Amino acid sequence: xxxxxxxxxxxxxxxxxxxxxxxxxxxxxxxxxxxxxxxxxxxxxxxxxxxxxxxxxxxxxxxxxxxxxxxxxxxxxxxxxxxxxxxxxxxxxxxxxxxxxxxxxxxxxxxxxxxxxxxxxxxxxxxxxxxxxxxxxxxxxxxxxxxxxxxxxxxxxxxxxxxxxxxxxx
Ligand SMILES: Cc1cc2nc3c(=O)[nH]c(=O)nc-3n(C[C@H](O)[C@H](O)[C@H](O)COP(=O)(O)O)c2cc1C
Numbered sequence: 389x390x391x392x393x394x395x396x397x398x399x400x401x402x403x404x405x406x407x408x409x410x411x412x413x414x415x416x417x418x419x420x421x422x423x424x425x426x427x428x429x430x431x432x433x434x435x436x437x438x439x440x441x442x443x444x445x446x447x448x449x450x451x452x453x454x455x456x457x458x459x460x461x462x463x464x465x466x467x468x469x470x471x472x473x474x475x476x477x478x479x480x481x482x483x484x485x486x487x488x489x490x491x492x493x494x495x496x497x498x499x500x501x502x503x504x505x506x507x508x509x510x511x512x513x514x515x516x517x518x519x520x521x522x523x524x525x526x527x528x529x530x531x532x533x534x535x536x537x538x539x540x541x542x543x544x545x546x547x548x549x550x551x552x553x554x555x556x557x558x
Contacts, residue, residue, distance in 0.1 A: 389558060390501075391415060391422045392465040394458070396472030396483025398428035403510035403542050404471050410548050411469065411508070414555035423461060427482045430454035434485045441492035449492040458486060462493050467504040467537060467558070470524065474511035478519040487523070498532045504558075505529065506537040508551065514543040 393412070397404035412422045431454045440450035449455060470487070472479035479487075493499070505528040509517055521539065528534050538554040540547055 389420045389466045390464055391420050391467045391469060391558075392458075392461050393422060393424040393469040393471060394483060394486055395424055395426045396428070396470070396480040396486075397510070398480070398482070399473075400426075402473065404473055404508065407508040407510065407540070407542070407548070407551055408469075408471050410551045411555045414552045415558060418556060418558060420555075420558060425458060425461070427486050428480070430457075430482075432458075432482070432485050432489065435488040435491050442495075445492070447493060449489060451489075455486065455489045458489075459493050462490075462502070463499055464501050465499075466501050467506070468502065468528070468534070469506045469508065469537075470528075471508040472510075472520070474509055474516045474520065477516060479509075479523075487527075494532060498534070502532070503535055504537040505532075505534040506554065507539045508541070509539075510542040514541075517541055 393408055395408055408424055415422050433451055433453055438450055472483045507524045509520055529536050540550050544550055
């Protein structure tokens with residue numbers, strides 16, 4: 389399975405990075421193809437709401453930036469992993485820009501290949517996940533009807549083991 393992981397943390401040695409590394413190692417050992425994009429190292433603007441993508445653009449975004457790499461990957465991605473620190477009760481701004489830009493390629497419908505989604509979150513305090521969970525449940529599981537592959541936070545008991553078990557079960 390082709391898995392795209394979007395890393396919303398700018399910290400290469402942080403908790404989100406460790407969660408992604410555990411997931412990647414296990415998933416690759418199971419034969420999955422895992423691509424990790426560090427969105428904080430990319431130049432990705434927010435959505436302009438120009439609607440070019442839904443009119444003349446026929447699914448193409450009017451903006452030309454590093455999101456083009458993600459649009460190409462999304463064409464045959466089978467599972468999406470959204471991984472982020474919690475900043476002010478939500479995902480990082482850099483990852484939010486990427487999700488808003490999904491408007492061109494995942495709205496109103498995701499490509500046929502995309503079947504599953506998972507979310508990994510890291511925060512200082514527990515119980516900080518309502519905002520991110522609302523988006524994951526509503527936008528990805530509900531609206532796009534993706535299968536829930538897992539929602540794991542660094543405040544879950546044995547969260548690194550939970551990530552490895554989840555990846556092992558794919
Ligand atoms: C700008 C900013 C905002 C933050 N806001 C919150 C918050 O609202 N709640 C919380 O529990 N932690 C908050 N934190 C702490 C981070 O979520 C926490 O340190 C997290 O583990 C960082 O993940 P990382 O190591 O993967 O970068 C914030 C940190 C930063 C830099």
